[in-house]
Amino acid sequence: MTQAGITLVNPQLSRRRFIKAVIASSVASASYTGLQSANAQDSSSGVVERLISLNINGRTRRVDVLPQETLAYTLRYKLGLTGTKLACNRGDCGACTVIVDGITRYSCSTLTHSVRSLEVQTVEGLQSADGTLHPVQQAFIDELSPQCGFCTPGQIMSTVALLNENPTPTREEARQALSGNLCRCGAYDHYLNGVMRASGQNS
Template identity: 75%
Template sequence: MRLTVNGRTHSIEVAPNETLATTLRYRLGLTGTKIGCNQAECGACTVIADGITIYSCSTLTHRVRDSEITTIEGIAGEDGTLHPVQQAFIEELAPQCGFCTPGQVVSAVALLNRNPKPTIEEARLAMSGNLCRCGAYDHYLRGVMKASERV
């Protein structure tokens, strides 16, 4: 099958029951997408498919074969320039252990792509699918609001 990830099309063989998270990590080497709970509950595996955030641990790869997928590796500029969300998260000391950070970044970018000027409640709702074992929710939320001033 063909799969478009971060603007590049890949021709790969995928088992019918293979999840997108497995394909990204183990076939394409995109290890920024984390497998946390593997039950679509924690958000560490969040990616963007055609502008919508999805949990890649519970999405079959074949289901998104015709979609444009964006992972954490596709967020920064090609020259390595950080996305405003990434920069704001650093400034707000949002990443602590860092395990949830890729999913948090991807969720925030998807929100700001849809709604560049969200209210704090809209941002809180958009980020609610991402669990943080360190409890840095307020840091991430402040980062989203700071990034919304820059996009």
């Protein structure tokens, strides 16, 4: 209905139905805008997987990776090496720690492409071919270091890197070396006891 050139709302349309119609149209518009934005981002970034070779635990592994893909994601979800844990996913907790060319790295903040020519070692690569555990792994078991165990692979990798560089660290040196690995269970002393045992010193 019009009056003096102004279109009026249909008097038969209830307030409830009018509000429902407005909300529905807003949701549809927002969904369409979001979809357009996502599609534009994908097309503009030209996201394409590339086949690369990685040296993982002494073996050459060929895998398709995205330019922005992190090493933690590649290890876990493409190579099946789930000992590397994803927790904070922002380089804060150390659960994803691996050793790259002898140095510990947070794999959640390391791009897979950046380690193509480097040697990557994960917790799965510590065990001997006959199934014997690495001395650090065994020491952590003997000292009852893990509680929930989620942070343990990262704690192990940090300890292995430490002992490779310093076979007989002091307890304080061990504490510093593991300071980048958080344990929500609070089992820090047990992990330090494990480091001391693995280094042949009394815990």
